[in-house]
Amino acid sequence: MKIIELGHVIAGPLSAALLSDFGADVIKIEAPNRTDMMRELGPKADDGTGVWWKTLGRNKKTLSLNWKSGKGRDILRKLVEGADLLVENFRPGVLERAGVGPDALHEWNPDLIILRVSGYGQDGPMRDVPAFGRAAEAMSGLAHLTGYPDGPPMHPGFPAADSTTGLMGALGIMIAVFAREKGIARGQVVDLAVFETLLRLMEYPVPALTGANLSPQRNGLRQPMDFAPGGMFRTADGVWLTVSAGGAETAQRLLRAVGGDALADDPRFATLAEMSQHMTVVFDAMNDFVAQRTLAEVEAEFARHDAVASRVLSVEEIATNEQIRHRGDIVSVEGEQTQVIGPVPHLSVTPGAFRWLGRPPGADSRSILRDLGYDDDRITALCEAGFVGLDGSEAN
Structure with a gap:
């Protein structure tokens, strides 16, 4: 061609x-x-x-x-x-x-x-x-x-x-x-x-506005419309992590990782729809958990619950990352x-x-x-x- x-x-x-x-x-x-x-x-x-x-x-x-x-x-x-x-x-x-x-x-x-x-x-x-x-x-x-x-x-x-x-x-x-x-x-x-x-x-704001009468707004370290738990957090040893969940099941695993059964089984968080009404509580719980632990401790706990927390890589870290190099x-x-x-x-x-x-x-x-x-x-x-x-x- x-x-x-x-x-x-x-x-x-x-x-x-x-x-x-x-x-x-x-x-x-x-x-x-x-x-x-x-x-x-x-x-x-x-x-x-x-x-x-x-x-x-x-x-x-x-x-x-x-x-x-x-x-x-x-x-x-x-x-x-x-x-x-x-x-x-x-x-x-x-x-x-x-x-x-x-x-x-x-x-x-x-x-x-x-x-x-x-x-x-x-x-x-x-x-x-x-x-x-x-x-x-x-x-x-x-x-x-x-x-x-x-x-x-x-x-x-x-x-x-x-x-x-x-x-x-x-x-x-x-x-x-x-x-x-x-x-x-x-x-x-x-x-x-x-x-x-x-x-x-960037299309989802349009159906959100026209179909659900919701107007997404910028939300700092959180998503403009946090329909699932997530956000950007800093560990006790100064490493930034992004935490996310893509559905009800992964959200429950994330909540169990950061707050144990008490948080995961809270009736306010039984579904994503209900959880979205109390996302500030969820965000604060995640922030407290990450901020009080080192990167290694957070990664270990999230791995134990099969939850997702990803380190934010600098350009220097991208250039030496094992997975990127392997690919x-x-x-x-x-x-x-x-x-x-x-x-x-x-x-x-x-x-x-x-x-x-x-x-x-x-x-x-x-x-x-x-x-x-x-x-x-x-x-x-x-x-x-x-x-x-x-x-x-x-x-x-």
Whole structure:
């Protein structure tokens, strides 16, 4: 599967990166004098390259190309004619103004699937409003439900909206591929608004409001609507744990672990519905239990009752965690200090493969153009005319 990536930053490029883990041939296109900002954003590795780019650019070939006019547009057409997918996440209208909107792209290749990522979608009253991931987190309700009741709304500690959009984009692509292979549709457009991807996962507040007249509110270390026991607690030796129960049976085991038979058999907690009316009592009992014991003591007691308490891992602990290492979820490339998260999910017959970290700009320009039938003289002429960049590609 060949993917042409015109995307930048996180949302669109992550969709292509996820598919590249499982063998997709991704060609990332950047303008000769304007590369993806992820190359520079955030901390740098020992070679001066942004570590975020190293993982978002993983497994991708890089082509430095001015695709908006002239001979650069001709090269884009040749690429599209042989591609399965095109990914873009510009503001709505950018492709159309450059003369390469969906109508033109489908004229070049009727089977092309186009993933279009934008802040608020390709239509509607907010179509042209600029947006970043945090705006989407606000619009989806995520920020409103995160934090303490008497404090401000909060964003999570990672780009939740952009990352979720990357996942949803890959899902949308594969649904469209399935429809194409079944003869249901040829090339189609996947119109993905960043706020919608979190809204879909944050959906329970809507039926809670419309169906049960309940309005979830942020609740600090507890869930916005604690329908089952749970929360975040700190042990006597300073370790944070998250405690949770998923149903009536697991809730009873949790209560027995923290309060013995007296708490578990209390008639106020006979069902989850009744328990939800007294969740402050349950939370306080769990907090008292955890706060008065060390991590080892809490884990031992919870294990004895088959209840769930999970340690909150720091990044350093993630990097050395035995289960994560056993699963092969942190991978490296020979000669690179930077490690990244490996392919997920784990497939039994066609597992993903990690091949290389993000390449320099234009690292594959020459080889890609040769594959399109351009000889070295024409490539040099294109470079001199400003349509193509060859930086980093001479080794090819």
